Amino acid sequence: MRVFAELCPAPPYWELDWDRVREAFPWVRDLAGVEQDPVHHAEGDVEVHTRMACEALSGLPGWRARPAPERVRLFAAVLLHDVAKPYCTRRDGDGRVTAHGHSRRGDLMVRRLLWEAGPDGSARTGRAAEADSLAAARWREHVAALVRHHQVPFWALERPDLRHIAFRVSLLARNDDLVLLATADILGRHCGDTAEVLDSIGLYGEYCAEQRCLDRPREFPSDHARFWFFRKPDRDPDYAAHDDTRSSVTVMSGLPGAGKDTWIARHLPDTPVVSLDALRTELGVRPTADQRPVAAAAHERAREHLRAGRPFVWNATNVSRQLRDQCVGLAADYRARVEIVSVEAPPGVLRARLDRRESPVPAAAVERLVRRWECPDPTEAHRLTLVTSGG
Numbered sequence: 001m002r003v004f005a006e007l008c009p010a011p012p013y014w015e016l017d018w019d020r021v022r023e024a025f026p027w028v029r030d031l032a033g034v035e036q037d038p039v040h041h042a043e044g045d046v047e048v049h050t051r052m053a054c055e056a057l058s059g060l061p062g063w064r065a066r067p068a069p070e071r072v073r074l075f076a077a078v079l080l081h082d083v084a085k086p087y088c089t090r091r092d093g094d095g096r097v098t099a100h101g102h103s104r105r106g107d108l109m110v111r112r113l114l115w116e117a118g119p120d121g122s123a124r125t126g127r128a129a130e131a132d133s134l135a136a137a138r139w140r141e142h143v144a145a146l147v148r149h150h151q152v153p154f155w156a157l158e159r160p161d162l163r164h165i166a167f168r169v170s171l172l173a174r175n176d177d178l179v180l181l182a183t184a185d186i187l188g189r190h191c192g193d194t195a196e197v198l199d200s201i202g203l204y205g206e207y208c209a210e211q212r213c214l215d216r217p218r219e220f221p222s223d224h225a226r227f228w229f230f231r232k233p234d235r236d237p238d239y240a241a242h243d244d245t246r247s248s249v250t251v252m253s254g255l256p257g258a259g260k261d262t263w264i265a266r267h268l269p270d271t272p273v274v275s276l277d278a279l280r281t282e283l284g285v286r287p288t289a290d291q292r293p294v295a296a297a298a299h300e301r302a303r304e305h306l307r308a309g310r311p312f313v314w315n316a317t318n319v320s321r322q323l324r325d326q327c328v329g330l331a332a333d334y335r336a337r338v339e340i341v342s343v344e345a346p347p348g349v350l351r352a353r354l355d356r357r358e359s360p361v362p363a364a365a366v367e368r369l370v371r372r373w374e375c376p377d378p379t380e381a382h383r384l385t386l387v388t389s390g391g
Contacts, residue, residue: 001076001117001139008075009058010068016058018051027083027113034086037097042190046085053078053188063180073139074177077146078184080110107148111373114140118346133388137344141375145172146181153182153204154197163211164230166204167237170213171378179205179214223382224337230379231332245337245382247309249302251327253318253376254343255369256361257353259389263343264313274301276316287365299330306334319373321380328380338381345389 003024009016022028031047041049057063057078063071084105092098119129119136149169156162169175179201186197208214220226221240229235250268252260264273279294279301280287298316305312318324324340331338345353354360378384 001072001114001119001136003117004076004079005068005072008072009054010071011064014058014064016051016054018054021051021054021079025079027109028079030086031082034089035097036085036089036099039096040189040191043188046082046089049189050079050082051188053081053184056187057180057184060180060183062176063184070177073142074146074180077143077150077177077181080113080143081106081147081150081181081185083113083147084109103148103151106150107144108371108373110144110147111140111375112370114143115344116347130388133346134386137375137386137388141377142173142177144375145169145377146177149173149178150181150185153179153201154186155200156204157200157207161233162207163237166208166211166213167218168230168377168379170208170216170218174215175208175213176205176215179208226378227332227338227382244335246335247306248311248337248339249306249327249331250311250313251318251324251331251338251340251381252313252315252343253324253340255319255345255350255373256317256366257350257357258343258345259353259387260315260341260343262389263341263387264315268313272305272310272312274298274305274312274314287361299326302327302330303334306331306336317369319369321374321376324376324380337383339383339385340376340381341385341387342376343387343389344375349389 007017007021007024028047028050031050032045034046036044036046036049043049043052054075057075063074066074082099082102084102085099087109088099088102088105090098114136119132149165152165152169156165159165166175169178182201182204183198186194186201191197205214212218218237220229220237222243224243224245225237225239225241228241229237250271252264254260264271276291276294276298279285279297280291283293283297285291285294298314302312302314314327316323316327318327328338328340354366375386376384
């Protein structure tokens with residue numbers, strides 16, 4: 001994005017103007033005064049650490065050798081990697097400062113911050129504007145994935161599920177980006193185990209290279225093989241799984257007003273739809289009421305289609321991975337091929353659409369969904385389609 005490009009250190013001097021960074025981003029200013037555990041962060045508060053991490057990044061030869069767009073994207077990731085610490089920092093029972101959960105919450109915050117910032121605001125229209133929006137969404141998800149996984153190289157070799165993590169990162173972002181981010185993170189602090197952590201980061205990079213997923217997405221024999229690798233533990237990633245699917249399910253995902261109904265009408269007009277909105281109306285359940293009867297009815301209708309081997313669309317917000325997995329898991333049990341269609345629109349467009357509805361979705365309900373929004377990724381389905389709409 002343009003503002004990150006303008007602030008990113010660049011040749012020939014590679015200087016970081018932190019005053020301009022603070023002025024540009026209120027969330028950077030929010031890092032000031034947020035304390036950290038002095039054992040791991042003797043340098044000071046979260047803002048001090050973030051500045052030092054950005055300065056460390058600007059000095060890394062591996063980062064300087066990257067093309068300018070990749071440097072900017074990595075700079076954004078380092079700048080945002082601890083953005084959630086103001087909301088996660090507390091003292092534990094022993095009085096130690098902790099920020100448990102800041103990586104996952106950072107993922108959610110980054111998505112929202114960059115979504116609300118939108119593309120660079122060019123005057124392009126039509127397909128060009130849609131291409132800009134799609135590129136911005138992919139850029140955003142790359143950065144969000146790096147933020148979510150930024151601590152992985154520190155302790156990855158202790159994890160029994162390391163292969164799944166490394167493969168997932170390769171499909172969402174790039175593991176060599178993650179190595180550079182983790183290196184800048186550890187160099188941007190004062191702690192007693194810097195050399196040990198740098199060794200761990202290096203070993204993680206070597207592991208990813210051995211697994212053929214350091215600077216590229218991990219390849220699988222087929223989309224079916226990839227789908228089942230991420231659903232079954234100890235699955236051989238190179239096993240060419242027999243495709244025994246007997247039907248297909250299209251799982252929609254997107255905030256209210258994003259354009260899911262429009263996409264279905266345009267692309268699957270004759271396909272049966274299991275719609276949670278329609279079921280709410282049919283059952284007389286308000287959006288703010290207990291949704292369990294609606295979910296139960298949706299699952300039963302889905303089972304009817306699955307038992308009959310009929311393709312159908314599952315139309316709901318499905319903004320969290322947990323909610324989507326309920327749909328995907330049921331489909332997988334019935335040997336259905338799964339496509340997730342993720343639909344999104346800029347905040348202003350989305351809110352204008354909701355205001356025009358006869359029965360508007362309460363603003364508080366939309367806000368709750370935005371806070372939980374996890375964009376679908378390629379590990380969840382046989383196929384992922386990302387759709388951006390602007391009007």
